[in-house]
Amino acid sequence: MDSIATSTLNHSTAGLSGLAFSKGHGTGNDFVLIADPEGIQALQPEHVAVICDRHRGIGADGLIRAVPSALLPEGRGLLESTPEAEWFMDYRNGDGSLSEMCGNGVRVFVHFLREEGLITLEDGDSLVIGTRGGAKTVVRTGDHYAVDMGPWEFIFPGDAAAKAMDSTVSAEGLDVARPALSISMGNPHTVVALAELAELEATKLFTAPMVDPLPVDGTNVEFVVPADPLVEHGVGAITMRVHERGVGETQSCGTGACAAAVAIRHWAGPGAPEAWTVAVPGGQVGVKFFAGPGGHEHVELSGPAVIVARGTLS
Structure with missing residues (x-):
């Protein structure tokens, strides 16, 4: 232009x-x-x-x-x-x-x-x-x-390791508060898994979701639906919408896509793939996990x- x-x-x-x-x-x-x-x-x-x-x-x-x-x-x-x-x-x-x-x-x-x-x-x-x-x-x-993107980590490591969730999230359009997991990608994210795309579409993100407990610096909130099947040809797939702190709903969030893949992979358990595609309203990005310096797992974002x-x- x-x-x-x-x-x-x-x-x-x-x-x-x-x-x-x-x-x-x-x-x-x-x-x-x-x-x-x-x-x-x-x-x-x-x-x-x-x-x-x-x-x-x-x-x-x-x-x-x-x-x-x-x-x-x-x-x-x-x-x-x-x-x-x-x-x-x-x-x-x-x-x-x-x-x-x-x-x-x-x-x-x-x-x-x-x-x-x-x-x-x-x-x-x-x-x-x-x-x-x-x-x-x-x-x-x-x-x-x-x-x-560097290493990821749990914001509330004790609870996450023990329960696979550390908070709850309420949002307009969801009938009840949902369990969530808070992930740091250098900035804070809280990830909620939903059952189906219709539920994701019905979630209203005009206002910020309520997160309890709220990370000290606030948080971005990702609502994620795993694909069915979750993995094809060794690659996992999820669909995501996000409410970004200080912004509102956006068409995409790179660190949010990484955090969403971290959470779904954590919930999927042993054998979950290293490579993921994340569909967002604005398109699609790729997420990969790899061993970084010092034995810390890093996340790569591509798009x-x-x-x-x-x-x-x-």
């Missing part, structure tokens, strides 16, 4: 006039992206909220600023252990709040760096980037990207990334 100029945003974005941006998405999870190689663009929460507003702004699930790691306190700390993480994904939720990271956002971020000429990444090459959820290694595979427009705030 040719470059576009937006209509005037409200006074909350005063001082951002002339700021160049791109709009991109990964399986429908969409972002406004800003290149800030000098680290001079100060973004306040109200700026982000207005830009991401779907009626008065550009519209997005979140905003990503591309900034050298050396120019952020979080990035400088990361460089001490991972000096190759030159670029930092400064990610904000659509309401302006900071977030640890975003799996779909990582893919779109790296694609944006390529499109802006800030990096060169040939097919098959890898890149390490910084996020508030730690360093992430991304491999380009044609028009797709595969991200080592597409697309830049759909470029413009200037007016």
Whole structure:
């Protein structure tokens, strides 16, 4: 798409006039992206909220600023252990709040760096980037990207190990509260398994589900239906919808897809596959489990990334 100029945003974005941006998405999870190689663009929460507003702004699930790691306190700390993480994904939720990271956002971020000429990444090459959820290694595979999301862990490990659930979730459209399992992918998720697709479609996610107990930093909530059969040709399959904290329902959530696969695989027990496909309203992503450094199990997320427009705030 040719470059576009937006209509005037409200006074909350005063001082951002002339700021160049791109709009991109990964399986429908969409972002406004800003290149800030000098680290001079100060973004306040109200700026982000207005830009991401779907009626008065550009519209997005979140905003990503591309900034050298050396120019952020979080990035400088990361460089001490991972000096190759030159670029930092400064990610904000659509309401302006900071977030640890975003799996779909990582893919779109790296694609944006390529499109802006800030990096060169040939097919098959890898890149390490910084996020508030730690360093992430991304491999380009044609028009797709595969991200080592790092290790997963139970948020409430004692209860999860003993009972296979650690909380309950209530949502409009569900008749009773459902058992759930809370998984950390560097950011918090709570996964609920439903019996059938009709039940998934009937669940209303206009408002945030109620989670008890609620993880200390809040949580994203995934509602998941396992396929029947669950596994074909060695690959598991699930369908998911998600309510993201600070955003609402989104078309896709990369870390949520990983957490959903973790939970369903945990519930399936021994013999569950290492590879999964996760269908979301915005498309499909792949999730794989593999042995990482120090014997910790890591999760890989793969899928597409697309830049759909470029413009200037007016």
